Amino acid sequence: xxxxxxxxxxxxxxxxxxxxxxxxxxxxxxxxxxxxxxxxxxxxxxxxxxxxxxxxxxxxxxxxxxxxxxxxxxxxxxxxxxxxxxxxxxxxxxxxxxx
Numbered sequence: 615x616x617x618x619x620x621x622x623x624x625x626x627x628x629x630x631x632x633x634x635x636x637x638x639x640x641x642x643x644x645x646x647x648x649x650x651x652x653x654x655x656x657x658x659x660x661x662x663x664x665x666x667x668x669x670x671x672x673x674x675x676x677x678x679x680x681x682x683x684x685x686x687x688x689x690x691x692x693x694x695x696x697x698x699x700x701x702x703x704x705x706x707x708x709x710x711x712x713x
Contacts, residue, residue: 620659620694621647624666624687631686632679642677646670659694666691 621643629639644654646669652661666688671681 617654618657618662620662620691621654621657623690623694624662627687627690628683631683632674634677634679638677642673643670646673659691663688663691 625636625640625643628634628643629636632639634642646665647654647657647662649669650661650665652665657665666684670687671684674681674683
């Protein structure tokens with residue numbers, strides 16, 4: 615299963631604005647998602663924004679990365695959530711059909 619667009623965008627921005635390489639950036643964001651109980655393939659921009667603001671700073675700090683990059687990531691995700699959070703999840707569609 616492919617990763618969500620929000621996950622990919624956050625990882626690419628993190629890689630570009632820090633000393634982390636591609637694998638380190640993706641692994642760091644995946645660990646933050648795992649701690650929040652989410653998966654990279656299904657995370658929405660608004661869900662990922664919460665993870666970026668609440669969980670990711672600790673992960674970045676433990677890797678020696680300046681957590682100031684978090685504000686840029688959150689701003690980027692705010693722009694994404696306005697366009698992509700309107701899509702219904704499969705769970706929402708099936709729960710509506712079952713009623």
